[in-house]
Amino acid sequence: MYAGPHCLHNNHMHTAADDIVIQLRDAAYVYPRSAWQLGPLALDVRGTCMTGLIGPNGSGKSTLLALCARHLRAHGSVQVFGRPAAAYAPREWARCVAYLPQSVTAQFDFTVEETVAFGRYPHTAVMGFLGPRDRAVVERCMEQTELTALRARRLSELSGGERQRVHLAAVLAQEPRLLLLDEPATALDIHHQIALYHILRACTAAGITVLLATHDLSLAAHFCDELVLLAHGSIVQQGAPADVITEALIQRVYGAHVRVAALPGSPAPVVVPA
């Protein structure tokens, strides 16, 4: 399952766990003609770690990710790798930071391999033809996401989960130092959910920082180094999974009756209905 630390290959600056990769200060976002607001909030995301964003629907997970991905322009300061996010040139940014939105719709019926290869955009020239190294990266990313056998299939012939893996592979092919993923596991079966988290752990082992939004609290608790719990556009709690996923907090924030249990031999909390 672990496909090796290929992601490091392109990283000239090494990221260490002590580094703060994303730093938000007084970051806020207001949608036009809407009373809902994210922040203002402060957030530090540590390097080479996997950080999970959790919280109920509409708590601001996607908006927060979109601010970090500079898809939305925040009020306040968003620093990535110690530089204001807005200061990066577009292609330079895309070589550092990759972002997978919640839903990706393809207008045309490309094949799996073509779609993954499009992830090489920031590394190729104006016509986007792939060099030998680009082709090797595409090959590796398809292998990692178990898509090699599907490489010639068209997007319309795939299931929702397979398609999600294709878009993930394209994001990996970007060879970023920071991965921002909005609910990447939603359409996946349990095998591929776990496989996804293993891929992401391989990425962090290779020096990549991962920030992802998810609804699966147990899987997030198991695989993430740190969790950030959001509610109504603010951060309620940030810390190790065991400190964030507590019965009291989950019941208060989600309004759901749950029990938080521990499995023998595992430090990660498991969430079950009360």
Next chain:
Amino acid sequence: MSVQPLTRARWLRIMAWYTAALIIVAAIAPWFGATPLSWREVWAAWREGGGSSAWLIFAQQRVPRVLLGIVVGMALGMAGAAFQVLLRNPLATPYTLGVASAGALAAALSLVVPGLAAGLGPLRATQLFALVGSAVAALGIFALARRLRSGSTNMLLLSGVALNLFCGSALLLVRFIADPQHLVAVDRWLMGGLITVGYGDVLGMLPLLAAGALLVVLRMHALNQLSFGEEVAGARGVSVRAVVAGTFFGGVLLTAGAVAVAGPIGFIGLIMPHAVRLLSGPDQRIVIPASALLGGAVLVLCDMGARTVIAPTEIPVGIITACLGAPLFLLLLVQRCR
């Protein structure tokens, strides 16, 4: 249709096929028309230094007309491909945004208002007015979309529909008020045609069309990214606003130039991108240039038909493109889906 990422070798091979098709059509077309021409006659006339009627027909009518057909067909094919991906809509044509309607309205005005029949440099009055009308409409639409920003492609489409309707009614008003003796000229212009003498029309419009084509061609691979949505494209390092603006104005230049010189010829802009996608796949690096090459070939072929079907009378080529284009396209679709 290949399933692997595009390589330079395959790109060149595909372009060579489409270019060959265009060259073959262009080489055949001048020999057909109301007056029969044999290559012996033309060759002999050329050896004598020109001047004979055969040579005049060949060099001053047939060849310029084929060249104009190539240029206009290429412009419409490329503009159609660009607008289909830009507006994320397979039904988009060069005329969807109403830019051409505004040009047509202005051109009709120049035909019915006697005082407006003034050209400028190499441009005739209808050409000048069509260009100005298109430019005003394009700037207006772009400013509107800028202000609306989010979800701008839908807003662009809707404002284009509104502009089309407005220009359509305004055109009816112009025709209603106009002196009936001018109406034939307006009708003929609106049917679209490649009637030209000499090389003035082609050369006059070429800089404009070349600029438009360059704006689009430089952004082909960025448009591939844009076809996955603005969010994905932006995250991959595409300067979304610059690409949208560049493609928009490129498509507008191509459309406005083609319409100014040949009137609103239909179907090429809608069908060529679809045909190329069916034949060679959806990669924009192929679709955009191949739609242009195929558009040129098909328009020249249709114009050959327009000159010969009921010779010595000519049918406006816009009628031929629609009559032939629709069934051929359906045939292609059916074969593909079987």
